[in-house]
Amino acid sequence: MTDGFRAVYGTAPDGVWEAPGRVNLIGEHTDYNDGLVMPLALPQTCRVEAARRDDGVLRLHSSDAHGGVIELHVDVLSPATPGTGGDRGGWAAYPAGVVWALRAAGLQVGGADLHFESSVPTGAGLSSSAALEVATAVALNGLYGLGLERHRIAGLCTRAENDFAGVPCGVMDQMASACCTAGHALYLDTRDLARRQVPLDLAAQGLRLLVVDTRVKHALGDGAYAERRSGCERAAARLGVPSLREVPYGELPSALRRLEDEALRPLVRHVVTENERVERTIRLLDAGETHSVGPVLTEGHASLRDDFRVSCSELDLVVEASNASGALGARMTGGGFGGSAIVLVRAETAESVAKAVTEAFASAGHREPRVFETVPGPGARRVTEA
Ligand code: GLA
Secondary structure (H helix, E strand, C coil), rough: CHHHHHHHHCCCCCEEEEEEEEEEECCCCCCHCCCEEEEEEEEEEEEEEEEEECCCCEEEECCCCCCCCCEEEEHCCCCCCCCHHHCCCCCCCHHHHHHHHHHHHCCCCCCCEEEEEEECCCCCCCCCHHHHHHHHHHHHHHHHCCCHHHHHHHHHHHHHHHHHHCCCCCCCCHHHHHCCCCCCEEEEECCEEEEEEEEEEEEEECCEEEEEEEECCCCCCCHHHHHHHHHHHHHHHHHHHCCCHHHHCCCHHHHHHHCCCHHHHHHHHHHHHHHHHHHHHHHHHHHCCHHHHHHHHHHHHHHHHCCCCCCCCCHHHHHHHHHHHHCCCEECCCCCCEEEEEEEHHHHHHHHHHHHHHHHHHHHHCCEHHHHHHHEEECCCCCCCC
């Protein structure tokens, strides 16, 4: 890894940091509704070797991207400056956006040489961009001695993604990458960022968690995410609440009756029932009944498919084929319209379920999915000694 930086910049880095991708166990499309989520960090990370520069120059290089070193000056970084913002269209908008967000928050951040290398699959709904942002932020936090707390890092990275890269995401992915701990899922209330590390020792309970990357991404996704988000905001406004989080589960029927716009009803139903599913999941995990989380996952998938309408045939097929071959439950994870699904299985059926999914994809004429097992990994960290 140090060879990478040295080969690109001709010197040694000051340090190496890394930040993980994530899967979300349950709580989907709730984070921009002030709701509940429960992601876990993947063992796959974005690693950054970094050196401080005091001349304000920001050099960015990724071993995963073509195009060589990108050189910018921190003073000109702005979402509106051509060549530095989301209009760059590529990966560099994320680290550049983080530098911009830190400086916009009044933090004393200057230049840096950064070399990235990521093992988080890109375009698979596993938050490779959050990993890139959080890796950048923890590196700058270290290089410039900013002393930022993890939730603050996540907030600034979300700002970078929203306002610089132009992606209207919530805070879940960045919080997962910054705040998760190994062996735990992160139970997070996105309304006030209250959180709890929930032990998730699947192996001890004879269980496995599979990730199925469908390797498809439907173009529809980007605009549809923003549309769902604004639909939720409209629904909250019509119901007279600051966010859909404020609609209690017990009051869902009356809230639905009050909504005149029928198109908004399924959005509300998904968000309110999904928050309840997160609460149910936490109760099951606390009681050591992890296997019973399976049906909750499948129920969540049905809600995302039928009410929130962010699934696609490939994701639905993962869920159907998994459950038909003995999985405890499965659902899409992340924003949807392609990307990945998670499948909870008993250890002894992991292989046969994976095989059944792969075969179902072949029969349907889909590209072969990438199936791998995962365990909750650690959040962002410095890899080398300070
Ligand atoms: C994407 C966004 C997250 C979240 C999920 C859906 O991953 O980046 O903020 O909204 O979709 O739960």
